[in-house]
Amino acid sequence: MKNKIFAISILIFLIPLVALGQSALDYLKPDFGRKIGVCSVCNMDVFEKMMTSVEILVDDTVYHACGIGCATAIMEGKNVKDVKVVDFKTFKLVDAKKAWFVTGSVISPARAMLPEFSFSSKEDAESFSKLYGGHIFSYQEIIDLAKKIRKEREKK
Numbered sequence: 676m677k678n679k680i681f682a683i684s685i686l687i688f689l690i691p692l693v694a695l696g697q698s699a700l701d702y703l704k705p706d707f708g709r710k711i712g713v714c715s716v717c718n719m720d721v722f723e724k725m726m727t728s729v730e731i732l733v734d735d736t737v738y739h740a741c742g743i744g745c746a747t748a749i750m751e752g753k754n755v756k757d758v759k760v761v762d763f764k765t766f767k768l769v770d771a772k773k774a775w776f777v778t779g780s781v782i783s784p785a786r787a788m789l790p791e792f793s794f795s796s797k798e799d800a801e802s803f804s805k806l807y808g809g810h811i812f813s814y815q816e817i818i819d820l821a822k823k824i825r826k827e828r829e830k831k
Contacts (some may be wrong), residue, residue: 712739716748724766726792727784732757743776744789747821760793763803769793775800776817780809789821 707722714721721728721739729746731738733753740746746758758771771793777800778791791812794800800811812820 712737714739714741714745716745717741719745724761726761726763726766727790728761729771730757730759730768731755742784742789743791743817744821744825747818747825762795762799763792764794764799769795772814774814776812776814777804777807777809778812778817778820780804780807782807789817789824791817 708724709722710720711723711728712721713719715738719741721741725741727742729740729743731740731746731749733750733755738749740749743760750758759768760771760774761767762769762774774793774795775797776791776793778789780792780803782792783790784792792803792809794803797811803809804811
């Protein structure tokens, strides 16, 4: 009888603790917004507010990439009409060809190939870089770097 009472008391104590613990964890999760696609290169889910996501328009088809590295693979050999990236400051889609990119900062998004943040202005990229380090790249420079890294990985 004593063991049964002890077991019930433990359950009465643990159930609310587990429920509250899960609620606390839910508050700590970042809000990535709704899922908008899957990266066709690495199969990672892509969300509307994901800092490194890339939207690529080819003809009438929209492709989603988890980052610039995978985007270069998707764009290769296609007639790309438009490329958009998420501005780190506003979480809004901006024209990738006018954006600036920071990679190598102490804050690093989880990207296997090229961890980068995109910014709608060079000033925002410079501000971020001053605080957190990293190197600033134009669109063409980050694309060239991503292609170079991809080719090096293919050799292995």
